[in-house]
Amino acid sequence: MDQRTLSHKRIKLLKVLLIAAMAIFVCRLFYMQVLQYSKYHALAIEEQVKSLTIPAKRGEIYAMDGVTPVKIVLNENVYTVFVDPTEVVEPEQIVNAVRAISGGTTVNDIDQLVRAKPSRYKIIAKNVSRQQAEMLQTKHLRGLGFQKTTRRVYPEGQLASQTLGFVNAAGLGQYGIEEALNNQLNGTDGLLRSVTDVSNVPLTIGDQNISQPAKNGENIALTIDRNIQSYSEQVLANQVQSIGATNGSVIVMDPQTGKVMAMANYPTYNPEQYTKVLDAQQFNNAIITSPYEPGSVMKTFTAAIGIDTGTMTASSTYNNIDTISVAGAPAIGNATRGQTGTITFQHALDWSLNTGYVTIADRLGGANNPPGVATVNAKSRNIMYDYLYNHFKLGQLTGITLAGEQKGIIIPPTDEQGNAFRYANMSFGQGMNLTMLQVAAGFCSIVNGGKYYTPTVVAGSVDSDGVYQAKPAPQPSGQSMSASASAQAKQMIHDARARFYAANDKPGYDIGGKTGTSQTLINGSYDNNQTVGSYLGYGGDTAARYVIMVRVEGAGKTYEGNRDAMPIFTAISNWMIDYMKLQPKN
Amino acid sequence: MRRNQNTVAFASSVKLGPVTHTVLVALMITVLGLIYLTQATKATSYDYQAQKIDNKIADLTSTKTDLEVENARLTALESVRNSSVAKAMTTTDDTQYVQQ
Numbered sequence: 001m002d003q004r005t006l007s008h009k010r011i012k013l014l015k016v017l018l019i020a021a022m023a024i025f026v027c028r029l030f031y032m033q034v035l036q037y038s039k040y041h042a043l044a045i046e047e048q049v050k051s052l053t054i055p056a057k058r059g060e061i062y063a064m065d066g067v068t069p070v071k072i073v074l075n076e077n078v079y080t081v082f083v084d085p086t087e088v089v090e091p092e093q094i095v096n097a098v099r100a101i102s103g104g105t106t107v108n109d110i111d112q113l114v115r116a117k118p119s120r121y122k123i124i125a126k127n128v129s130r131q132q133a134e135m136l137q138t139k140h141l142r143g144l145g146f147q148k149t150t151r152r153v154y155p156e157g158q159l160a161s162q163t164l165g166f167v168n169a170a171g172l173g174q175y176g177i178e179e180a181l182n183n184q185l186n187g188t189d190g191l192l193r194s195v196t197d198v199s200n201v202p203l204t205i206g207d208q209n210i211s212q213p214a215k216n217g218e219n220i221a222l223t224i225d226r227n228i229q230s231y232s233e234q235v236l237a238n239q240v241q242s243i244g245a246t247n248g249s250v251i252v253m254d255p256q257t258g259k260v261m262a263m264a265n266y267p268t269y270n271p272e273q274y275t276k277v278l279d280a281q282q283f284n285n286a287i288i289t290s291p292y293e294p295g296s297v298m299k300t301f302t303a304a305i306g307i308d309t310g311t312m313t314a315s316s317t318y319n320n321i322d323t324i325s326v327a328g329a330p331a332i333g334n335a336t337r338g339q340t341g342t343i344t345f346q347h348a349l350d351w352s353l354n355t356g357y358v359t360i361a362d363r364l365g366g367a368n369n370p371p372g373v374a375t376v377n378a379k380s381r382n383i384m385y386d387y388l389y390n391h392f393k394l395g396q397l398t399g400i401t402l403a404g405e406q407k408g409i410i411i412p413p414t415d416e417q418g419n420a421f422r423y424a425n426m427s428f429g430q431g432m433n434l435t436m437l438q439v440a441a442g443f444c445s446i447v448n449g450g451k452y453y454t455p456t457v458v459a460g461s462v463d464s465d466g467v468y469q470a471k472p473a474p475q476p477s478g479q480s481m482s483a484s485a486s487a488q489a490k491q492m493i494h495d496a497r498a499r500f501y502a503a504n505d506k507p508g509y510d511i512g513g514k515t516g517t518s519q520t521l522i523n524g525s526y527d528n529n530q531t532v533g534s535y536l537g538y539g540g541d542t543a544a545r546y547v548i549m550v551r552v553e554g555a556g557k558t559y560e561g562n563r564d565a566m567p568i569f570t571a572i573s574n575w576m577i578d579y580m581k582l583q584p585k586n
Numbered sequence: 587m588r589r590n591q592n593t594v595a596f597a598s599s600v601k602l603g604p605v606t607h608t609v610l611v612a613l614m615i616t617v618l619g620l621i622y623l624t625q626a627t628k629a630t631s632y633d634y635q636a637q638k639i640d641n642k643i644a645d646l647t648s649t650k651t652d653l654e655v656e657n658a659r660l661t662a663l664e665s666v667r668n669s670s671v672a673k674a675m676t677t678t679d680d681t682q683y684v685q686q
Contacts, residue, residue, distance in 0.1 A: 076655045077648050130652055155658040203633045205626060230663045506680070583683055 049208060050196045056187030058152070059217030061164060061177060062462055063226040069459070069468050072156045072226060073164060073178075073271075079133040080147040081125040085117045088143035094124075098144075101135050102128050114143075127151060154271045160229050162285035163222070163263045163402065163457065166271035174274075175283045177457065179403035181220060190214030219462040221470075223259035227579060228252055228572075232264040235571045239552070240266045243564050246554040249286045250568060251436050252576070255444035255544045257474045258453025260400070260437075263287050284404060291408030291433035292551070295518025296352045296561065297536035298429030298439070300493050301394075303349060304446045305387045306360040307492075308485035314346040314492045319371035324355045326374045326424040332358055335517070349496045352515060354428045361427035376420040376427075381413035384423055391452070391480040392442030394434050398455050408433040429516060430526070440549040442480065443536055447493070447512070447544040450486040451476035490544070497537060501562075504570045506577050508584025510544070513537020513569060515561030520553075533559030535569040541582045548572050 032040060061073035081098060088094060091114040099106050102125040107113065113122040128136075133146050152167045165176025173182035193210035194202035202209075232250045240248040252262040265286050269277045277283065284290065306312040320340050323331040334353045348356025358374050365380030388394045388410050395410030410432050411418040425431035437455055445452040454477045460470040481489070494512035497505075505511040516534035519526035532553040538544040550565040559565070576582075602610075659665060666672055 070661070071654070071658050074655050074658055075651065077651055130648060153655055153658075155655070155662040157662070157664055159663065201634060201637045203630050205630060226663060508683075578681060581681075586685070 045208070048195045049193060049206065050200060050202070052192040052194075052200075052202075054190030054192055054212075054214040055150075056189050056214040057216040058150075058167070058171075059185040059187065059219045060462075061185075062219065062221040062468075063156075063160065063224045063229065064222070064459060065226055069221040069462055070226065072154065072159065072222075074153050074155065075150045076153045077130055078126075078149055078151050079128045079130070080123055080149060081128050081133070081136065082121055082123045082145050082147065083114050084120045084143045084145065085113070085115060085122060086120055086143075088114055090141065091115050093139075094141050094144055097136060097139050097141060098125050101132050105132075152272070156226065156230075157272075158268045158270050159226060159233065160222075160224050160263065161268050161271050162265045162283065162287075163224060164271055165283070165403065166274045168274075173403075175403050176285060177220065177222065177402060180401045181218075181458075185217040185220065187217035188215040216464065219464075221459045221462055221468060222457050223254075223261060223459040224263065224457060225261045228576070229262040229264065231575055231579075232262040232572055233266075233268070235568050235575075236264045236266050236550075239564070239568050239571075243552065243559065244554065245552045245557065245559060245564070247286065248552040248568075249436055249550070250572065251287050251440050251549050252572065253440050253444055253455065253547045255448040255453075255538060255547045258441060258444060258455045259459065259474070260455055260457045261546070263457075285402060286551075287436040288398075288400060288402055288405040289435070291406050291435050292532060292553075293430050293432060293518045293521070294434055294436075294439050294534055294536075295429040295516035295532065296354075297443075297514050297516035297534050297549070298426070298432075299349055299352065299357045300443065300446060300489065300514050300536065301388065301392060302357045302360050302384075302427045303345065303492055304481055304485065304489040305364065305384065306345070307488045308387075308450075308481035309364060309383060311363045312345050312360055314349075314488065314495070315344050317342050317344050318348075318356060318359045320348070320353060320355050321372045322353075322355065324358045324372050324374050324424075326358065326376055327420040329421040329424075331372075332424060346492055346495055349492055349514070350499045357427040358424045361424055374420075374424060376423045378413060381418060381420070381423045384426065385410065385412050385418070387480070388426070388432075391478065392438075392445065393452060393478070394438050394442055395432065396438075398435075398437055398441055400437060400455050401458050405437070406435060408435050408438060410434075429518060436549050436551055439536065440547055443538070443549070444544075444547050445478075445480040446486060447490045447538045447547065448486065449483040450479050450481040452478040452480045490538070493538070501566070501570070504574075505539075506574055506584070508586065509539060509541060509577055509582065510585065511537065511539045511573060513548075513566070515566060517560045517562075529558060530556055531558045531560065533561045533564040535561050535565040537569050537573065539573045539576060539582075541585060545580055545582060546573070546576050548576075 058075055060071055060075065062069035063072045081102065083094060094114050095110050098110060105127050106125045107123065110124045113124050116122050136144065163176050165174050165178035167178055168174050173179040173185060191210055191212040192202060195206035196202050232252055236248050236250050248266040250262065250264040251260065253260050263285060267282055269282045320343050322337050322340055323333045325331045332354050334355055336351050336353065339347065339351045339353060345356050345360065361376050361380055361384060362369060362374035364383045365377040367375050367377060369375060395408050397405055397407045411422060422431045441455040453474050456474065458471065460468060462468050490512060493514060494510060497511060497513045514536055516536065518532045518534065519528060520530045520532060522530060532551060535550045538547045540546065548569050550568045552559050552564050
């Protein structure tokens with residue numbers, strides 16, 4: 001075989017080998033790229049494409065400052081400081097720096113945590129501010145890391161805490177508006193799905209990128225006026241402490257719109273420190289969550305019903321003998337004795353005489369019983385129930401956008417318990433369980449011309465540019481009574497206060513109110529040694545501009561409406577006149 | 587001679603063989619590939635610029651948030667009430683109204 005032939009053979013062999021090698025590559029590539037396409041595509045996507053959640057910003061909450069909304073709940077950027085103990089080379093320097101800069105937010109056992117090998121993640125400080133985090137970063141301490149997060153801040157401290165609620169560690173709104181409007185405040189997280197580089201910088205290459213921006217939560221503006229709220233809380237706390245009560249509440253409403261201007265409770269708490277609250281009852285807004293027997297403040301409702309049905313007027317009379325028997329049950333007596341004889345219902349309201357209001361309840365059914373006797377027949381009971389439940393919306397949820405509202409109870413006459421004796425008691429505010437919000441909202445309609453407005457705490461919203469969008473002006477959701485009956489009832493309430501307490505009020509204004517001292521039901525029977533003091537009243541100029549309801553109580557203590565609750569009403573009422581710049585009549 | 591037929595024809599003196607053609611095509615493909623890569627890289631460089639701007643926006647938003655919180659704390663009723671300015675204020679008298 002000559003050299004030339006041998007060379008050709010080698011070239012051919014090389015060709016064959018090359019073709020074979022190429023064929024192997026082609027086959028392998030075919031296998032990987034065609035047959036195993038899904039597997040490798042998924043692996044590539046997993047490696048290159050990152051899905052990042054864009055957290056939605058929780059909506060902020062505003063209160064009114066006069067007519068301007070101001071922020072009272074905000075979000076603050078804070079940092080969680082952690083260490084990777086396996087990376088730490090100067091543990092002592094980290095401990096000293098974090099303690100010096102983060103202060104009280106540093107965890108107690110930081111000394112051990114920075115040396116806790118082989119762990120790679122130990123939190124050594126929480127809720128560190130941005131400035132503090134930046135100061136720590138400038139120290140370039142190896143093994144130290146930061147995680148950005150947000151927390152809810154309440155710069156007004158305890159102000160309106162039960163109305164606001166708080167946000168728990170899981171980011172869920174608890175109590176108050178935070179819980180009631182949690183979904184609205186939360187917003188919707190966005191999604192960024194993109195090919196990223198090694199530093200996780202999203203790149204536009206690739207055809208599967210998704211950019212779905214986060215929808216921030218809605219900013220809510222409350223009807224609560226922070227000045228009225230603050231003053232109400234201050235007055236309530238002072239009075240409750242001075243009389244030694246354990247609990248107290250105040251609600252201030254605008255009777256012309258149903259807007260709640262203040263809801264104060266005592267004791268209270270700071271939502272920013274909700275974890276330090278030992279008694280969970282402090283989270284509850286007693287104004288909507290604790291129904292009670294309001295007592296004699298309900299005589300204003302009975303009078304309103306009597307006037308609207310044409311049963312009585314302020315000057316109508318009855319014969320008071322200080323007790324009245326209903327359906328053979330134990331006689332109902334007056335707390336104040338001696339106002340006997342033929343007296344007007346105005347006089348009965350001034351002196352808060354139970355007999356007068358049982359008599360009105362009795363007369364609703366057309367009865368004409370002798371003095372000291374009442375039957376409160378089915379017709380009376382039906383009329384009372386219709387007014388209390390359907391007209392004044394008592395014993396049912398008002399629908400206010402706050403978590404935990406209780407509906408209380410008004411027992412209907414169709415119920416076995418809805419008998420004559422109960423309805424006789426209901427005429428002066430016992431035998432029923434109502435929330436302060438229900439009573440105050442119903443009372444608003446008595447003093448505003450009979451228009452029932454659904455109570456609300458939401459005034460509107462604030463857009464991302466900070467522009468306030470007020471909700472449309474509230475419209476009455478019902479007519480509880482005629483305008484003329486409302487005017488008469490309002491005059492009665494004014495006269496009832498003016499008779500004894502006019503000297504407490506600023507002259508020239510229309511102020512009215514009614515005391516309430518209610519017994520509490522303990523182990524199935526009323527206890528005279530534990531009474532709740534209430535006061536329900538209104539104030540204004542040519543029309544009622546505010547309604548205030550007060551309640552003070554304490555276990556095993558007796559509180560009276562005029563002595564213990566009324567001073568709170570008087571203080572807030574006189575302050576409201578100045579704050580609202582009301583001008584005196586004439 | 588047929589009508590409209592060119593009377594002069596140029597013939598190139600350079601003759602390209604099949605190998606040269608193949609090389610030229612390969613070069614053109616390479617150039618096109620480079621152009622594509624340049625454009626793709628350019629687009630990606632915008633991503634980095636966009637990321638920088640996004641980070642700057644995030645920083646500024648964060649600063650704005652911090653300032654808003656600080657502002658809310660300073661203007662909170664309790665802060666105002668306890669401020670030295672408020673403490674130096676005198677209590678106002680009741681408003682007096684006159685009838686015209």
